[in-house]
Amino acid sequence: SVSSTPIRATLFPGDGIGPEIAESVKQIFKAADVPIEWEEHYVGTEIDPRTQSFLTWESLESVRQNRVGLKGPMATPIGKGHRSLNLTLRKELNLYANVRPCYSLPGYKTRYDNVNLITIRENTEGEYSGLEHQVVRGVVESLKIITRQASLRVAEYAFHYAKEHGRERVSAIHKANIMQKTDGLFLKCCREVAEKYPDIKYEEVVIDNCCMMLVKNPALFDVLVMPNLYGDIISDLCAGLVGGLGLTPSCNIGEGGIALAESIHGSAPDIAGKNLANPTALPMIGVSMLRHLNIHDKADHIQNAILNTIAEGRYPTADLGGKAKTTEFTNAIIDHL
Amino acid sequence: SVSSTPIRATLFPGDGIGPEIAESVKQIFKAADVPIEWEEHYVGTEIDPRTQSFLTWESLESVRQNRVGLKGPMATPIGKGHRSLNLTLRKELNLYANVRPCYSLPGYKTRYDNVNLITIRENTEGEYSGLEHQVVRGVVESLKIITRQASLRVAEYAFHYAKEHGRERVSAIHKANIMQKTDGLFLKCCREVAEKYPDIKYEEVVIDNCCMMLVKNPALFDVLVMPNLYGDIISDLCAGLVGGLGLTPSCNIGEGGIALAESIHGSAPDIAGKNLANPTALPMIGVSMLRHLNIHDKADHIQNAILNTIAEGRYPTADLGGKAKTTEFTNAIIDHL
Numbered sequence: 182s183v184s185s186t187p188i189r190a191t192l193f194p195g196d197g198i199g200p201e202i203a204e205s206v207k208q209i210f211k212a213a214d215v216p217i218e219w220e221e222h223y224v225g226t227e228i229d230p231r232t233q234s235f236l237t238w239e240s241l242e243s244v245r246q247n248r249v250g251l252k253g254p255m256a257t258p259i260g261k262g263h264r265s266l267n268l269t270l271r272k273e274l275n276l277y278a279n280v281r282p283c284y285s286l287p288g289y290k291t292r293y294d295n296v297n298l299i300t301i302r303e304n305t306e307g308e309y310s311g312l313e314h315q316v317v318r319g320v321v322e323s324l325k326i327i328t329r330q331a332s333l334r335v336a337e338y339a340f341h342y343a344k345e346h347g348r349e350r351v352s353a354i355h356k357a358n359i360m361q362k363t364d365g366l367f368l369k370c371c372r373e374v375a376e377k378y379p380d381i382k383y384e385e386v387v388i389d390n391c392c393m394m395l396v397k398n399p400a401l402f403d404v405l406v407m408p409n410l411y412g413d414i415i416s417d418l419c420a421g422l423v424g425g426l427g428l429t430p431s432c433n434i435g436e437g438g439i440a441l442a443e444s445i446h447g448s449a450p451d452i453a454g455k456n457l458a459n460p461t462a463l464p465m466i467g468v469s470m471l472r473h474l475n476i477h478d479k480a481d482h483i484q485n486a487i488l489n490t491i492a493e494g495r496y497p498t499a500d501l502g503g504k505a506k507t508t509e510f511t512n513a514i515i516d517h518l
Numbered sequence: 519s520v521s522s523t524p525i526r527a528t529l530f531p532g533d534g535i536g537p538e539i540a541e542s543v544k545q546i547f548k549a550a551d552v553p554i555e556w557e558e559h560y561v562g563t564e565i566d567p568r569t570q571s572f573l574t575w576e577s578l579e580s581v582r583q584n585r586v587g588l589k590g591p592m593a594t595p596i597g598k599g600h601r602s603l604n605l606t607l608r609k610e611l612n613l614y615a616n617v618r619p620c621y622s623l624p625g626y627k628t629r630y631d632n633v634n635l636i637t638i639r640e641n642t643e644g645e646y647s648g649l650e651h652q653v654v655r656g657v658v659e660s661l662k663i664i665t666r667q668a669s670l671r672v673a674e675y676a677f678h679y680a681k682e683h684g685r686e687r688v689s690a691i692h693k694a695n696i697m698q699k700t701d702g703l704f705l706k707c708c709r710e711v712a713e714k715y716p717d718i719k720y721e722e723v724v725i726d727n728c729c730m731m732l733v734k735n736p737a738l739f740d741v742l743v744m745p746n747l748y749g750d751i752i753s754d755l756c757a758g759l760v761g762g763l764g765l766t767p768s769c770n771i772g773e774g775g776i777a778l779a780e781s782i783h784g785s786a787p788d789i790a791g792k793n794l795a796n797p798t799a800l801p802m803i804g805v806s807m808l809r810h811l812n813i814h815d816k817a818d819h820i821q822n823a824i825l826n827t828i829a830e831g832r833y834p835t836a837d838l839g840g841k842a843k844t845t846e847f848t849n850a851i852i853d854h855l
């Protein structure tokens with residue numbers, strides 16, 4: 182019984198187990214009466230027989246139009262001659278910031294309690310420039326690029342996020358003691374932005390030290406902002422603190438408010454199509470997409486159903502050492518709604 | 519009552535609290551009758567009034583001659599116009615591998631038990647090339663360099679180490695899904711070396727995934743080998759798992775068997791000269807130097823005395839929330855010998 186006009190959102194089920202868990206999302210959202218109408222497109226590492234393409238222009242346009250989307254796992258083949266589709270999407274849609282909230286989930290015990298931090302990653306440059314070449318035989322180089330524009334933009338996003346979400350502190354993560362020019366520029370931009378937000382504390386932490394502090398006491402951190410590769414590393418580390426990639430939402434933010442929420446776990450080709458995947462990650466990411474859209478009541482409702490299903494532990498899928506089916510787990514979540 | 523001729527070893531006390539904790543090492547080693555004769559040189563971020571230098575040729579020659587040394591903390595000033603002395607030593611002495619054993623210490627409780635792994639880091643290139651420049655205003659680049667020679671050399675060291683120490687597996691850590699050429703070359707070299715060691719298992723793990731697995735279950739790893747920056751990050755992360763940089767030995771290995779053991783904690787300028795530093799790190803690193811020299815009886819003896827002193831907890835220094843003096847803690851260790 183939804184009265185408001187539904188919001189159109191793009192759905193990229195992705196590779197491997199993607200289609201099965203995307204199906205779970207659709208069923209759960211439907212059962213919870215979420216006012217979303219999905220616009221589904223295939224983007225992935227296999228050529229789609231219908232479009233003869235890995236990624237069509239229509240798929241990109243769909244996100245540009247709807248300005249919100251949900252993306253399943255896409256495999257990144259090593260050395261297959263084409264670029265990771267994850268990166269292609271970030272680039273084509275100019276998704277300049279990657280935001281990963283990371284908090285301890287009730288009912289999911291790890292070595293850490295009360296983790297509650299946000300990693301914000303510059304998503305377009307750094308070691309991800311794609312510029313590499315052989316200098317002479319046996320000597321290769323990659324270029325790490327840092328620009329003032331991209332650094333200011335992500336720093337601005339981080340401080341704005343901190344302010345909007347009532348966060349106290351932003352830590353810029355760097356290795357400027359070694360890369361004085363590149364990471365030095367990144368820090369300079371963060372400092373400039375920090376001055377505009379006098380109410381938010383600002384600090385700078387060297388990446389190696391940051392990782393050590395994170396595993397000793399993650400409560401030391403609040404919002405972390407950093408260049409691309411450090412963000413890649415630290416966001417996975419943080420996900421590990423609270424249980425793994427299957428539980429951590431990730432959202433890519435682009436100009437004009439585009440938000441593409443994405444699953445960051447693998448596409449698990451070994452179990453694809455076998456009804457064996459644990460279907461918690463993509464719905465949880467769907468929840469974060471709902472929060473982005475300010476549909477908090479539905480977000481809470483679905484999140485609680487998922488957490489209760491996990492806590493109950495009656496349908497352990499293969500990753501949890503059990504034999505439950507994807508569909509059984511999905512139905513259990515729906516029963517908890 | 520030492521009968522054998524003493525071994526000459528170089529000692530660089532370093533900056534900040536370095537001289538005080540170097541003094542602890544000397545006293546503890548003397549009390550334990552370790553057959554070492556120290557050759558002490560100043561290397562550090564202040565100009566030495568006696569030599570008018572940060573780092574003299576004699577200091578370098580001393581390590582080259584003795585082929586073994588112990589190095590205290592040296593500060594790395596950000597943007598002071600000269601290179602980190604840590605890096606200068608690695609470069610001048612061609613210290614191509616950095617080895618950090620990381621294991622849970624009895625009597626030192628953390629969130630993790632039974633950690634027992636070794637990180638082996640390429641120590642001369644990668645993002646540490648020092649090659650950086652501004653392309654145009656607001657756009658800077660750093661060069662990451664990977665060479666076949668340095669990659670083979672560190673891979674060879676890692677497999678040799680694994681074999682010598684009865685280790686089962688070597689994991690090469692990389693981001694070749696993004697840096698296909700640079701990290702791709704590193705992996706290629708690791709694979710070549712792996713073929714020569716059929717009894718040692720070999721695997722490749724992407725750095726972000728590696729960090730996640732390390733915080734979830736460090737027992738998954740044995741020996742890890744990796745390019746410079748990843749080594750910097752992962753070795754600190756691993757140190758965090760077992761309690762921090764003050765407890766993790768680090769040894770730099772150079773051509774011809776040179777070994778420079780080093781402390782990797784900071785120089786703590788705020789408490790320098792105040793008899794407040796916790797003196798456990800440098801003696802523990804001295805212990806690892808003794809193991810390198812195959813003086814295992816003395817190493818065990820001193821290590822037990824240090825661990826018992828920590829476990830007893832009667833002399834908590836400032837870092838442990840107490841007020842004990844460096845000299846009190848040192849004397850307690852000596853009493854435990």
Ligand SMILES: CC(C)[C@H](C(=O)O)[C@@H](O)C(=O)O
Binds near residue numbers: 445695696
């Ligand atoms: C799959 C890979 C290309 C990607 C990255 O390195 O960014 C992933 O690790 C991530 O964090 O989204």
Ligand SMILES: CC(C)[C@H](C(=O)O)[C@@H](O)C(=O)O
Binds near residue numbers: 594
């Ligand atoms: C102090 C710094 C230059 C150094 C490094 O980055 O290598 C340190 O972090 C280390 O790990 O020895």
